Amino acid sequence: MTNTVLHKSETRGHANHGWLDSHHTFSFANYYNPERMHFGVLRVLNDDIVAEARGFGTHPHDNMEIISIPLEGDLEHKDSMGNTTVIKEGDIQVMSAGTGIYHSEYNKNKDQAVKFLQIWVFPNKKNVTPRYDQITLNVKDRHNKLQQILSPNADDQGVWIYQDAWFHMGNFDKGVTATYDVKRKEMEFTPLF
Amino acid sequence: MNSRTNILVLNRNESILEVILRLINNHENWYGVGQSELDNLAHLMNKGHFELVLIGSGFSPAEEQEIVKTSNELNPGIKIVHHWGGGSGLLTNEILAALEGVKGGNYEISY
Numbered sequence: 001m002t003n004t005v006l007h008k009s010e011t012r013g014h015a016n017h018g019w020l021d022s023h024h025t026f027s028f029a030n031y032y033n034p035e036r037m038h039f040g041v042l043r044v045l046n047d048d049i050v051a052e053a054r055g056f057g058t059h060p061h062d063n064m065e066i067i068s069i070p071l072e073g074d075l076e077h078k079d080s081m082g083n084t085t086v087i088k089e090g091d092i093q094v095m096s097a098g099t100g101i102y103h104s105e106y107n108k109n110k111d112q113a114v115k116f117l118q119i120w121v122f123p124n125k126k127n128v129t130p131r132y133d134q135i136t137l138n139v140k141d142r143h144n145k146l147q148q149i150l151s152p153n154a155d156d157q158g159v160w161i162y163q164d165a166w167f168h169m170g171n172f173d174k175g176v177t178a179t180y181d182v183k184r185k186e187m188e189f190t191p192l193f
Numbered sequence: 194m195n196s197r198t199n200i201l202v203l204n205r206n207e208s209i210l211e212v213i214l215r216l217i218n219n220h221e222n223w224y225g226v227g228q229s230e231l232d233n234l235a236h237l238m239n240k241g242h243f244e245l246v247l248i249g250s251g252f253s254p255a256e257e258q259e260i261v262k263t264s265n266e267l268n269p270g271i272k273i274v275h276h277w278g279g280g281s282g283l284l285t286n287e288i289l290a291a292l293e294g295v296k297g298g299n300y301e302i303s304y
Contacts, residue, residue: 100208
């Protein structure tokens with residue numbers, strides 16, 4: 001039986017800190033809605049806009065799978081594992097925070113805001129050795145179709161995480177439809193954003 | 194009348210423990226005490242009058258079970274939840290949901 005839970009865009013939590021304009025699908029930071037704490041293993045889905053040359057200073061994480069997806073602009077990443085990189089549209093960044101990491105994320109651009117999705121997934125294994133990865137995908141491969149960007153399998157398309165979860169992205173022209181095949185029949189839910 | 198909520202934070206990552214305690218103690222109605230090891234958990238539990246235990250990273254399944262067992266034995270009715278994410282993003286939500294007894298407010302995994 002199909003059960004649809006609709007979270008309309010305008011019902012999301014919203015925080016505008018000036019340098020950061022963020023919409024929260026689920027409770028996050030100062031947005032607290034006990035009806036919207038998580039959806040299965042999906043805990044955070046933040047739609048963030050960070051002002052020019054601003055960003056998140058160095059801060060910690062543990063035991064969480066953290067995925068960042070730039071939609072416009074460039075994001076500069078530094079972390080306690082020694083990674084210093086820039087991610088841009090078409091890139092997918094993933095961190096398994098495990099036993100603990102520190103990182104910062106700044107808008108690399110001096111002349112435009114960066115827009116990105118920040119997604120947190122509960123891990124299926126705690127206290128793993130922290131890891132970082134990023135990949136570049138061809139955004140043309142998601143025009144009018146679904147492109148897999150994340151899975152639980154290191155040898156599958158996209159990045160991988162410690163969880164039975166799959167992410168897909170698609171840029172659809174008006175009127176175009178696509179079919180999504182659920183990866184596992186026993187999967188409880190399929191969030192669409 | 195004392196409306197302060199005492200919270201015990203357990204996390205093997207000491208720098209993250211420090212951050213979490215700072216965040217908790219910035220809240221006027223919360224008071225956090227932290228520990229990275231479990232040696233004197235019972236002693237701490239006896240004198241702390243805690244309403245909530247936040248279990249962070251670094252503990253084995255057996256250690257987590259011991260935390261739950263000791264906490265429940267010495268302080269029946271105490272709330273015990275995982276702290277996920279190791280920072281400010283979820284902390285306030287986890288504490289509020291636990292204290293309010295929100296069903297499904299946190300996420301538990303089995304090993």
